[in-house]
Amino acid sequence: MHNLSAQLEQLLTESIAGEWQQQLQPVLQNTRPEFKGEFTLVAFPLAKALKLSPDVLCERLGSILITKAPQLVKEYQVVKGFLNISLKPEAWLQYYNFFSDRDNPVYKPANSTGKHIMVEYSSPNTNKPLHLGHVRNNVLGYAVSELLIARGHRVSRVNLVNDRGIHICKSMLAWKLYGQGETPESSGIKGDHLVGKYYVLFDKEYKKQIQELVNTGHEKTWAEQNAPLMLECQSLLRLWEQNDTATRQLWTRMNAWVYEGFKTTYTQLGVTFDTTYYESETYTLGKSCIDTGLAQGVFYKKENGSIAIDLRAEGLDEKIVLRADGTSVYITQDIGTAIERFKAYPDLSQLIYTVGNEQDYHFKVLFHILNRLGYSWAQHCRHLSYGMVELPDGKMKSREGTVVDADDVINEMFETAKSTTEALGKTEQFNADESQQLYKMLGMGALKYFILKVDAVKTMLFDPKESIDFNGNTGPFIQYTHARICSLLKKSTYSHAHKISETVSLNLEPAELQLLRHFHDLEPLLEDAEKDLNPSKVAHYAYELTKSYNRFYQECPVLKESRTEIRQFRLHVSYQTALVLRSVMRILGITLPQRM
RNA sequence: GGUCCCAUAGCUCAGUUGGAUAGAGCACAAGUUUUCUAAACUUGCGGCCCUUGGUUCGAAUCCAAGUGGGACUACCA
Numbered sequence: 001m002h003n004l005s006a007q008l009e010q011l012l013t014e015s016i017a018g019e020w021q022q023q024l025q026p027v028l029q030n031t032r033p034e035f036k037g038e039f040t041l042v043a044f045p046l047a048k049a050l051k052l053s054p055d056v057l058c059e060r061l062g063s064i065l066i067t068k069a070p071q072l073v074k075e076y077q078v079v080k081g082f083l084n085i086s087l088k089p090e091a092w093l094q095y096y097n098f099f100s101d102r103d104n105p106v107y108k109p110a111n112s113t114g115k116h117i118m119v120e121y122s123s124p125n126t127n128k129p130l131h132l133g134h135v136r137n138n139v140l141g142y143a144v145s146e147l148l149i150a151r152g153h154r155v156s157r158v159n160l161v162n163d164r165g166i167h168i169c170k171s172m173l174a175w176k177l178y179g180q181g182e183t184p185e186s187s188g189i190k191g192d193h194l195v196g197k198y199y200v201l202f203d204k205e206y207k208k209q210i211q212e213l214v215n216t217g218h219e220k221t222w223a224e225q226n227a228p229l230m231l232e233c234q235s236l237l238r239l240w241e242q243n244d245t246a247t248r249q250l251w252t253r254m255n256a257w258v259y260e261g262f263k264t265t266y267t268q269l270g271v272t273f274d275t276t277y278y279e280s281e282t283y284t285l286g287k288s289c290i291d292t293g294l295a296q297g298v299f300y301k302k303e304n305g306s307i308a309i310d311l312r313a314e315g316l317d318e319k320i321v322l323r324a325d326g327t328s329v330y331i332t333q334d335i336g337t338a339i340e341r342f343k344a345y346p347d348l349s350q351l352i353y354t355v356g357n358e359q360d361y362h363f364k365v366l367f368h369i370l371n372r373l374g375y376s377w378a379q380h381c382r383h384l385s386y387g388m389v390e391l392p393d394g395k396m397k398s399r400e401g402t403v404v405d406a407d408d409v410i411n412e413m414f415e416t417a418k419s420t421t422e423a424l425g426k427t428e429q430f431n432a433d434e435s436q437q438l439y440k441m442l443g444m445g446a447l448k449y450f451i452l453k454v455d456a457v458k459t460m461l462f463d464p465k466e467s468i469d470f471n472g473n474t475g476p477f478i479q480y481t482h483a484r485i486c487s488l489l490k491k492s493t494y495s496h497a498h499k500i501s502e503t504v505s506l507n508l509e510p511a512e513l514q515l516l517r518h519f520h521d522l523e524p525l526l527e528d529a530e531k532d533l534n535p536s537k538v539a540h541y542a543y544e545l546t547k548s549y550n551r552f553y554q555e556c557p558v559l560k561e562s563r564t565e566i567r568q569f570r571l572h573v574s575y576q577t578a579l580v581l582r583s584v585m586r587i588l589g590i591t592l593p594q595r596m
Numbered sequence: 597g598g599u600c601c602c603a604u605a606g607c608u609c610a611g612u613u614g615g616a617u618a619g620a621g622c623a624c625a626a627g628u629u630u631u632c633u634a635a636a637c638u639u640g641c642g643g644c645c646c647u648u649g650g651u652u653c654g655a656a657u658c659c660a661a662g663u664g665g666g667a668c669u670a671c672c673a
Binding site for chain 1: 615620633634668669
């Protein structure tokens with residue numbers, strides 16, 4: 001057993017059993033920085049069980065620890081019911097040797113757990129370009145996938161593109177009516193933006209028609225349903241469903257423009273997929289499951305002919321799963337798709353949907369339905385829900401044009417990185433290509449970290465007027481520290497091959513000890529982040545480690561250190577810090593530069 | 597009406613299965629470079645952890661009720 005707190009906990013359990021003949025499982029926590037020591041036992045619960053005063057118990061346990069494990073425990077202090085334990089530097093160095101001996105302290109060997117997990121994310125509509133909300137989805141879905149890979153699972157990243165439906169017909173129709181043959185080539189507009197332009201145009205013209213109808217004395221709801229544009233749009237959808245050649249050709253053509261545009265954005269974001277599904281190919285799935293469910297009595301037919309499920313026992317409501325005319329609703333296809341996926345991948349142990357929290361209810365219903373249908377894997381489906389991105393004046397609304405466009409944000413981040421870096425004169429030694437590379441890395445690092453450091457469940461605020469920071473708790477701060485370490489290592493004759501003798505540096509500097517403690521905390525942190533599917537914990541860890549390293553860098557000379565062993569140790573620790581930073585940031589989809 | 601989520605410094609956010617005097621960053625104020633990259637470091641300022649009850653040795657954390665904000669609750673997706 002290498003984990004030091006686990007060793008201590010076991011020692012404590014044994015000590016209690018030996019001394020008081022009771023089986024108790026003490027849990028240690030990290031000692032707060034204002035106290036001496038590294039691990040703390042909170043004595044109150046134990047004291048109660050053993051009917052002792054907390055301080056007496058602490059004293060007794062402390063002295064037992066020293067006697068039983070002199071190689072491990074250096075000293076202890078008792079403060080008001082808390083037992084603070086300091087370990088011998090040798091113990092820390094021993095742990096450090098174990099830690100640094102592995103190829104990668106963050107990533108477990110690929111596919112080593114045998115678990116196969118599918119993560120769905122991105123899932124864009126093909127009627128408009130991506131905005132900042134989509135960026136959050138992509139960055140989050142990618143990071144969670146990468147986190148699971150780091151934990152040794154096999155991960156399939158999948159994208160389910162919403163490429164059909166009434167909203168797609170809107171941009172198609174507007175283009176037909178007003179487009180005059182405009183293409184990305186003829187206009188120089190990126191494909192997804194061009195299609196989005198017609199989606200917005202449709203809405204504008206549609207609203208005009210509604211207003212005219214209202215002005216001539218019609219009800220608003222009637223006007224909305226009977227505006228000529230809407231009627232035409234619906235007939236276009238019918239044509240699409242009937243496989244009308246011209247409609248399908250236009251649809252294919254415009255979607256191709258969008259995919260070309262998305263490809264660029266995805267490349268910039270650095271997200272990838274193993275499989276891309278299209279709703280045009282999956283939207284009929286699920287109907288047959290409805291029949292089966294009906295026969296099983298899971299669903300029932302209502303008087304008007306629609307089919308529903310009663311989920312009131314689960315605290316939810318009745319939910320329609322098939323319309324009276326026999327056509328699917330959205331959840332029908334989700335039921336079918338989930339079943340298909342588990343059929344296609346029988347080894348699938350988990351299915352994760354990265355979808356905004358406005359669909360919390362939807363997924364609750366979906367999982368209950370799958371459960372009712374008797375699929376045992378339903379309990380392994382998870383909705384990775386995340387909050388909206390809001391602007392200072394409220395929500396983003398595509399149709400009202402109050403969206404922060406993904407491509408714009410990416411470009412702005414690039415420009416900010418460029419001007420900041422140039423102002424600092426950092427790239428004077430770089431050639432043009434290297435500079436571009438660096439600005440991209442820094443801009444995306446800042447953006448991704450800005451998004452991922454916030455717990456996904458929370459609504460997050462983005463102020464376009466204030467550009468994302470490059471100082472403090474940011475991506476570039478971590479990137480900078482990494483570059484510093486690389487520079488240090490490059491200037492030295494450091495070789496990673498050698499081991500650290502456990503007898504050197506018996507007086508660990510506080511900053512050194514702090515780094516070793518961070519390494520010790522890494523594995524539990526990753527377990528925790530995996531359990532919660534929470535990359536913000538990884539981001540937070542990276543930040544804390546970076547801060548600690550900067551303190552170390554400030555306080556402990558490395559190249560200037562004359563004692564060879566200590567210099568070697570500090571170089572070694574620096575190398576490990578860089579390796580850990582690189583690896584945890586890789587989970588977040590952020591790359592770190594060698595110099596900046 | 598029903599279900600769910602959120603509320604911590606001026607702003608953006610951390611805060612572990614309940615533990616010690618609630619932490620960072622930004623902003624503001626001051627300092628640190630003959631020394632390994634100052635995109636750094638140090639110090640100061642800043643709090644009714646939304647409110648009220650409850651659980652207990654102990655609550656930002658758990659429970660209940662309330663307040664404020666948001667989402668969902670369609671034969672939309």
